[in-house]
Amino acid sequence: MTTPRDPTRLLAARVGGFMPNPIVTAARSLWPLVFGLVIAFALQSLVAPMIGPFYAKMLLDIGIAIVLASSLNIVNGFAGQFSIGHAGFMMVGGYAAALVTYYGSIKLGWIAPDAYGVDVHGGFMGSGDALFMFACVFGGVVAALAGLVVGLPSLRLRGDYLAIVTLGFGEIVRVLVQQSSEVLEPKVAAGATLLDAVKHIGGPLGFTGTPTYVSATPWIENAAGEQTGHAGIFFTFMFVAIVLIAAYRLKSSSHGRALLAVRENEIAAEAMGVNTARAKVSAFVMAAFFAGVGGALFAHEIGTTLNPKELGFQKSIDLVIMVVLGGMGSITGVVLAATILTILPELFREFAQYRMPVYALALIIVMIVRPQGLFGIKELWDLKVWRRYVIPVWRKVAGGWLIPKQEGDLPIAMARDLSSERAGAQPAVAEDSPKAEATPPDEDKAP
Amino acid sequence: MTETALAAVDLSLSFGGLKAVDKFSFTLPKRGLCGLIGPNGAGKTTVFNLLTGVYQADAGTITLGTRVLNGMKSSAIAQAGLARTFQNIRLFGELSVIDNVRTAAGVRAKSGIWRSLLRTPLYLAEENAIVERSLDLLDVLGIAHRAGEQAKSLPYGDQRRLEIARALATEPKVLLLDEPVAGMNSQEKHQMRSLIESLRERFDVGILLIEHDMGLVMDICEHITVLDHGVTIAAGKPQDMQKDPKVIEAYLGAPEEEDAAESA
Numbered sequence: 114m115t116t117p118r119d120p121t122r123l124l125a126a127r128v129g130g131f132m133p134n135p136i137v138t139a140a141r142s143l144w145p146l147v148f149g150l151v152i153a154f155a156l157q158s159l160v161a162p163m164i165g166p167f168y169a170k171m172l173l174d175i176g177i178a179i180v181l182a183s184s185l186n187i188v189n190g191f192a193g194q195f196s197i198g199h200a201g202f203m204m205v206g207g208y209a210a211a212l213v214t215y216y217g218s219i220k221l222g223w224i225a226p227d228a229y230g231v232d233v234h235g236g237f238m239g240s241g242d243a244l245f246m247f248a249c250v251f252g253g254v255v256a257a258l259a260g261l262v263v264g265l266p267s268l269r270l271r272g273d274y275l276a277i278v279t280l281g282f283g284e285i286v287r288v289l290v291q292q293s294s295e296v297l298e299p300k301v302a303a304g305a306t307l308l309d310a311v312k313h314i315g316g317p318l319g320f321t322g323t324p325t326y327v328s329a330t331p332w333i334e335n336a337a338g339e340q341t342g343h344a345g346i347f348f349t350f351m352f353v354a355i356v357l358i359a360a361y362r363l364k365s366s367s368h369g370r371a372l373l374a375v376r377e378n379e380i381a382a383e384a385m386g387v388n389t390a391r392a393k394v395s396a397f398v399m400a401a402f403f404a405g406v407g408g409a410l411f412a413h414e415i416g417t418t419l420n421p422k423e424l425g426f427q428k429s430i431d432l433v434i435m436v437v438l439g440g441m442g443s444i445t446g447v448v449l450a451a452t453i454l455t456i457l458p459e460l461f462r463e464f465a466q467y468r469m470p471v472y473a474l475a476l477i478i479v480m481i482v483r484p485q486g487l488f489g490i491k492e493l494w495d496l497k498v499w500r501r502y503v504i505p506v507w508r509k510v511a512g513g514w515l516i517p518k519q520e521g522d523l524p525i526a527m528a529r530d531l532s533s534e535r536a537g538a539q540p541a542v543a544e545d546s547p548k549a550e551a552t553p554p555d556e557d558k559a560p
Numbered sequence: 561m562t563e564t565a566l567a568a569v570d571l572s573l574s575f576g577g578l579k580a581v582d583k584f585s586f587t588l589p590k591r592g593l594c595g596l597i598g599p600n601g602a603g604k605t606t607v608f609n610l611l612t613g614v615y616q617a618d619a620g621t622i623t624l625g626t627r628v629l630n631g632m633k634s635s636a637i638a639q640a641g642l643a644r645t646f647q648n649i650r651l652f653g654e655l656s657v658i659d660n661v662r663t664a665a666g667v668r669a670k671s672g673i674w675r676s677l678l679r680t681p682l683y684l685a686e687e688n689a690i691v692e693r694s695l696d697l698l699d700v701l702g703i704a705h706r707a708g709e710q711a712k713s714l715p716y717g718d719q720r721r722l723e724i725a726r727a728l729a730t731e732p733k734v735l736l737l738d739e740p741v742a743g744m745n746s747q748e749k750h751q752m753r754s755l756i757e758s759l760r761e762r763f764d765v766g767i768l769l770i771e772h773d774m775g776l777v778m779d780i781c782e783h784i785t786v787l788d789h790g791v792t793i794a795a796g797k798p799q800d801m802q803k804d805p806k807v808i809e810a811y812l813g814a815p816e817e818e819d820a821a822e823s824a
Contacts, residue, residue: 142678359677366676366687367666370655374663377652384612384646386638386667386730395673442654490654 149354157347161329169346170329175455176349177327177410182435182451183356183444184403189433190442190490191369192396193376194267195276198283199404200428201263202256204421205286206405207412208314210252211419214245215322216310219302242344245326249348249409256405257398259286264397268390271379283429290314290421296322319420320412327414349410356403360444363399372396373442373490434472438479439486446488563590564623565766566642566734571610571620580606581790584620588734588766593757595781595798596770599810603790604770605647608736611768612644613637624734639667643732645723647739647770653712657703657722660711661694664729694729700762701725701755717748721755728759734766735759741773749773753780778802786810 161169185199218241259282266278293314297305299322305313314320327345363369371392374382383389412419431454439450458468479486493499566588573581581603588594596604609615611622613634622629629637643664652660669690671683698704701721706714711722720740727735740756741749757780760767771777777784778798786794786801788810794801801807 138681142680362677362679363673366683367662367669367671367690368673368676370659370663370666373655373659374652377654378650380614380634381646381650381652382663383634384614384638384644384650385664385726386635387663388633388635 145358146354149358150351153347153350153354156350157344161346166330171456171459173327173329173346173349173414174459175452176346176353177407177414178435178451178455179353179448180349180356180403180407180410181432182439182447183360184400184407185432186400186436186439186442186444186447187360187363187372187403188396188400189436190440190447191364191372191376192393193372193441194393194396195272196263196279196397196400197276197426197429197433198263198279198281199400199432200424200426201279201283201286202259202401202404203408203411203428204283204290204424205259205401205408206252206256207408207419207424208252208290208320209255209405210245210248210409211320211323211412212310212314213248213251214324214326214413215296215320216302216305217244217248218324219299241324241326242348245324245343245345245413246348248413249352249406252409252412253402253405256408257402260397260399260401260404261394263401264394267393267397280426280429283426287421287425291317296320315419317421319418321417321419323412323416323419325413325416327410345410345413352403352406352410356406357444357448359399359403364442364444368392368395376442431472434476437476437486440488440490441486442490443486443488443492445493446486446491450487564588565590565592565625566611566768567623568607568611569621569623571607571617571622573606573610573615573618579790581610581617581787584610584787584790584792586785586792586795588768590766591760591764592766593760593780593782594766594768595777595784596768596787597772597774597777597784597801598787598793601789602787602810604787605738606790607787608644608738608770611637611736612642635667638730638732641731641733642736643727643730643734644736645720645727645738645740647742649716649719649723651711651719651722651726653710655711656707657709657711657714658691658694658698658707660722660726661697661729662690664726665690665694665697667730694725697725697728700728702751717744717752720744720752724755724759728763728765732763732765734768735763737767737769737771739770739772741771741776749776756780 156172161172164172181199181203184202185196188194188196221244263279263282267275270278293316294312295318296315297309297313302310302313315322325345326343327349328342329346330342364373371382371387374385374387375389375392379389382392408424411424415423435450435454436447438454439448440446458465461468464471494504564587567586569585571581571584572579584603584607586594586596596607598604606615610617611629613629613632613636617630624637624640624642627640629640629642632640652663655663666687669686671680671686675683695704695707698707701724703714703718703721703725706718711719714722720742724735724737724740737756741752744752753776756767756769759765769777769781778801781798784796784798784801785792786804786807793806793810794804796804
């Protein structure tokens with residue numbers, strides 16, 4: 114007999130069944146990240162030298178686009194709060210990070226007065242990379258605070274009105290940055306206060322001191338034969354891994370479903386106990402954090418050409434197109450769209466001036482033919498082909514240890530298998546129920 | 561004598577000059593099954609919206625058990641144990657059937673965002689328990705075989721069932737059903753009737769029902785409140801309501817014959 118009133122007992126039994134051995138727990142929790150780190154490292158040290166600078170640059174661009182588009186997907190896709198000011202968060206995160214890497218490294222005494230805009234310290238995984246890593250997280254945190262500020266109006270506004278607010282936010286950030294003064298020379302900067310530094314972030318000329326930590330040619334050597342490159346590809350794909358794991362785990366958790374519920378029907382979500390205000394603001398904060406990280410990566414990829422114009426409305430729209438094309442709410446769909454929309458413009462570089470008309474046309478066609486985007490809300494593994502050929506193998510390989518009985522994930526399509534398995538396995542439930550005759554699923558048609 | 565699950569005292573609400581609900585009072589005993597009827601536009605759904613915090617009452621108090629619900633947000637009221645379904649179905653259409661239920665079942669989950677992202681044992685146990693409970697609920701409502709389908713693709717009757725399953729997943733003490741059999745054929749109505757009756761015992765809930773199907777209301781409700789133009793015109797046992805001249809007048813307009821009561 115079911116005991117819907119007694120979840121604690123169920124829970125206790127379950128926890129017992131899980132045997133929370135700390136090592137196993139940590140392994141289950143962290144293996145996707147470790148897996149991602151291994152891939153990121155392989156991309157950095159094996160793949161990038163192999164494919165050469167042109168394709169390594171493309172790889173980087175794809176990684177950064179995935180971080181940015183996936184972060185936008187959290188707020189636009191999951192929570193359904195249409196934001197078109199995402200480049201604003203990028204700008205906040207990117208400039209905050211550049212503040213750390215440029216002024217920070219001067220304060221730390223790493224930049225020689227004559228080495229303006231050049232970073233030579235540390236090499237691969239050296240002290241410079243550590244600073245950059247910190248800068249990325251710092252940029253994310255500052256952007257998350259901005260996300261909190263922008264998230265608050267979303268409690269009162271919806272639809273077009275919210276979009277206008279986010280658009281306004283992006284433009285305000287851009288104009289503010291443009292009003293700032295030129296970047297201080299290292300000599301001057303060494304004595305500058307934090308406030309001075311914040312005031313001098315380049316204005317319309319751009320943050321010309323930004324070091325290029327995210328470089329497509331990490332294997333370059335100096336005259337002495339030391340590798341002076343940085344682990345930019347590694348860091349980029351580390352954050353790709355983090356954002357994808359976070360997005361996936363969010364989507365499959367109660368928190369993520371609360372966001373999706375807000376998107377689907379706000380009134381019903383509220384009536385089912387979802388605190389829609391908190392859900393919306395937290396979506397904005399999370400999305401802004403990863404946008405800030407993505408902005409930091411972007412800033413240190415374009416380096417000395419970091420400029421407010423790069424992060425204007427156009428950039429926001431590029432990201433929106435990736436999310437809409439991939440499918441609002443689909444993690445894999447957005448990854449696919451981000452990849453395609455990064456590769457295509459590179460391949461058709463000579464037709465660059467036609468990019469926006471083509472984008473616009475593509476968007477219109479998608480809206481007519483497939484308004485939910487390529488994948489809709491579904492994921493790659495919800496597709497028929499995937500279920501038939503990949504999932505059985507995956508279950509066989511990893512089922513016992515890595516995914517114990519993770520019904521929590523439960524892609525839409527698998528729920529059906531599960532419920533039919535259950536129906537076959539536990540007929541006792543139906544027989545024991547005192548009121549089973551109230552709902553005889555099989556006898557519905559029988560008169 | 562019997563414990564009170566939900567009580568409303570003198571609830572009033574005006575939209576501008578229009579009194580949508582005027583001094584609405586009623587009590588729902590624990591595990592009770594009460595009906596709220598009245599002609600179209602009588603203010604029945606408005607009462608539901610007042611009870612669930614969609615509107616805030618101008619005057620009056622609402623108590624669930626011992627808790628006063630006035631001034632609380634809808635989500636807080638739902639978490640306090642008052643769940644509802646909607647007359648115009650409001651499912652999470654793009655989500656699967658089971659995810660609709662899991663969403664509602666998950667709002668009480670203790671795991672915070674960090675536990676969810678790190679997938680700690682507590683989180684996994686909790687999520688698994690939610691899946692189990694959701695499937696159980698779908699079983700009870702007879703739609704477990706559709707767990708994996710998109711909610712919006714369900715036939716109408718099953719959508720109504722899913723709404724009830726979703727409301728039950730919030731572990732309510734009181735369930736408000738807004739026209740649960742609207743648009744159903746007689747066989748479906750029959751099933752829904754026995755289902756609603758069974759819910760009280762099985763989930764230990766009190767039920768307040770809005771329904772236009774008089775046969776159903778008269779059969780299963782222990783107590784009926786009749787609204788017209790926001791005013792409670794009668795309240796009492798179903799048999800008495802059928803004979804109440806005011807009720808007959810509200811429904812039929814002309815209080816002339818005894819026969820009218822039967823046909824109502």
